[in-house]
Amino acid sequence: MKLEEYIGQIRPFDQKAADAAWDWWDSLCKPLRGMGMLEEMIVQLAGIYGTEKIDSLNPVVVIMGADNGVVAEGVSQTGSEVTAQVLENMGDRISSVCIMSRVEGLEVIPVNIGMFTDGKHPRIWNRPVRYGTGNIAKEPAMTREEADRAIVTGIEVVKELCGQGYRMIITGEMGIGNTTPSSAIASVLLSKDPAEVTGRGAGLSSQALEHKIEVIRQAIAVNQPDKDDILDVVSKVGSLDIAGMIGCYIGGAVMGVPVLIDGFISSIAAYCAAKLSPACRPYMVATHCSAEPAGQMMLDALGMKAPIQAGMHLGEGTGAVTAYSLYKYALALYNGLPSFGEAKVEQYQHLA
Numbered sequence: 463m464k465l466e467e468y469i470g471q472i473r474p475f476d477q478k479a480a481d482a483a484w485d486w487w488d489s490l491c492k493p494l495r496g497m498g499m500l501e502e503m504i505v506q507l508a509g510i511y512g513t514e515k516i517d518s519l520n521p522v523v524v525i526m527g528a529d530n531g532v533v534a535e536g537v538s539q540t541g542s543e544v545t546a547q548v549l550e551n552m553g554d555r556i557s558s559v560c561i562m563s564r565v566e567g568l569e570v571i572p573v574n575i576g577m578f579t580d581g582k583h584p585r586i587w588n589r590p591v592r593y594g595t596g597n598i599a600k601e602p603a604m605t606r607e608e609a610d611r612a613i614v615t616g617i618e619v620v621k622e623l624c625g626q627g628y629r630m631i632i633t634g635e636m637g638i639g640n641t642t643p644s645s646a647i648a649s650v651l652l653s654k655d656p657a658e659v660t661g662r663g664a665g666l667s668s669q670a671l672e673h674k675i676e677v678i679r680q681a682i683a684v685n686q687p688d689k690d691d692i693l694d695v696v697s698k699v700g701s702l703d704i705a706g707m708i709g710c711y712i713g714g715a716v717m718g719v720p721v722l723i724d725g726f727i728s729s730i731a732a733y734c735a736a737k738l739s740p741a742c743r744p745y746m747v748a749t750h751c752s753a754e755p756a757g758q759m760m761l762d763a764l765g766m767k768a769p770i771q772a773g774m775h776l777g778e779g780t781g782a783v784t785a786y787s788l789y790k791y792a793l794a795l796y797n798g799l800p801s802f803g804e805a806k807v808e809q810y811q812h813l814a
Contacts, residue, residue, distance in 0.1 A: 465610055465712075465738075468617050472715040475744035476512040483508035483516075487796065491805035494812060499769045500792035503747065507789075510720050510745055511629075517797060521630035521722075521786060522569050522623050523559060523779050524710055525552060526616065527586075528576035528702035530639035531597035532681070537674045538639045539665050542594070545638045546577050548778075552636070553583025559634055559778040566786055568632070570779075573619055575612055576702030577637075589615050595701055598643060598681040602698045609697035609705050613738075616709020617716060624717040631714050631721045632786060633728050634779020635703040638664075641754065644727045646678045646699035648756045650689050651733065652763060656682070659756035661726075661775070692737045707731035708738065715742035722782040725752035725775055729760035736764060749785030750774055 483505040488494055495501055508514045527549045529542045551557040552572040560570050574581040578594040581587075591612045595603035604612075620631055641663035648659040656678040662671050685698035696705050708731045714721035723732045723746055736743040743764070750770035751757050757775070761768055769788055774781045802809035 463614070465614055468614070468712060468716050469739045469741070472739060472741040473718065474741065475509045477509060479512050479514055480505050480509035482514035486514055489801050490795070490799040491802050491807050492799060494810045497792065497795060499767070500788055500795070503769075503789060504792050504796050506744070506747065507720060510718065512718070516793065519630045519789060519793070520628050521632055522571060522628040523563050523632040523634060523783060524619060524623070525559065525570060525572045525634045525636055525779055526575050526703040526706035526710070527572055527636040528640070528706070529578045529594035530637055530643060530701050531595050531603070532599055532642050532677065533639040534597050535599050535677045536670070537642045537677055538663060540638055542578055542638050545636060546579055546581065548636050549574060549577065549581050549586055550583050553581070553585040557778060558776060559780050559783060562780055562783045566783060568783065568786070571623070572636070573706065575615055575706040587619065589619065591615060591702055595643075598646065598685065598699050599677050600684060602685055603643060603700050604697050604702065606693050606697045609693050609700065612702050612705030613709040613712065616706040617713035618709075619706070620710050620713030620717060624719060629719050631710055631719060632779055632782045633707050633710050633721060633731070634724050634777065634782065635707060635727050636778055637701060637703045640701050640703055640727055642674060642678060643699055643701040643704065644730045645756065646681050647695055647704070647730050647734070648760065649678060650682060650687050650695050650699065652756070652759060653689070654759070659759065661754040661756075692734050696734060703727070704731045704734070708735045711735035711746055712739055712742050715739070715745040720745055720747055722747050722749050722785060724749065724779045724782040725777055726754035726757045726760060727777060728782070729757070729764065733760055733763055750781035752781070
């Protein structure tokens with residue numbers, strides 16, 4: 463199925479169900495809106511699922527893994543071979559996100575959407591659109607058709623997982639050098655100088671950071687991406703893991719399930735998805751604010767706020783998995799608190 467056909471399947475957010483969830487919260491024995499964003503998170507779920515009756519979420523963590531040709535420019539501390547090794551580690555369930563996910567009882571699905579090599583571990587889903595991107599400092603990352611296909615691949619991964627019974631998608635990425643295309647996209651779409659949106663990634667020196675910024679300037683100058691054409695931007699200065707995550711956000715909306723945004727790179731993908739299809743934005747959930755320079759900028763651009771401000775910037779979906787624990791507390795209250803009448807407490811009223 464084509465991208466446009468998938469986008470056409472997205473049903474509107476159910477505001478009536480969201481309002482009913484607010485009514486339910488307000489009937490429970492606690493100060494009105496006393497749990498702040500935890501209440502908002504459940505109300506959003508009600509609008510996504512189309513019912514205020516929410517008992518289980520059955521989430522799954524989806525990690526999009528891909529390699530970036532721009533690593534040849536020396537923009538990362540490690541080489542591209544680390545991407546494949548970390549995905550293999552995810553297969554063995556020993557990476558950071560896997561250890562955190564084990565605490566919450568979550569399955570992690572590593573998806574190879576464009577590494578330089580196929581994944582070997584049987585738990586890796588090999589769905590390569592191409593084997594690594596071009597070096598954006600010298601050429602486009604990929605063709606427009608490949609960007610489109612990577613997005614559709616992300617949609618179809620979500621569709622397959624929802625077919626297995628999962629009802630929440632937690633996104634993440636793995637790709638050495640991927641903060642470079644992320645910052646390039648942010649620079650173009652937010653009309654910011656690369657120096658304003660570029661950070662140290664996995665740990666660059668100050669000198670290496672300056673070089674990274676110049677590489678991004680060169681990539682934009684060489685490729686001349688059109689900021690009003692998301693596919694043009696992603697294909698010219700983007701990455702395959704970002705394109706795959708764009709598909710995850712659209713796919714969640716198509717399937718009527720929430721999709722949790724991780725950090726900076728994930729938020730780039732979320733912003734692109736919202737530009738491609740504004741109807742998918744209500745299905746996305748911000749989880750934490752990345753410590754990368756453009757972390758807050760991207761949340762502001764999305765018009766979202768994140769419940770966790772912890773200075774995290776590891777990636778892999780680690781921030782989003784951390785935020786999932788908040789849903790467990792929120793649902794416990796939503797389904798477990800007595801009403802004011804049951805608790806024999808005078809009901810609070812909304813006052814002007």
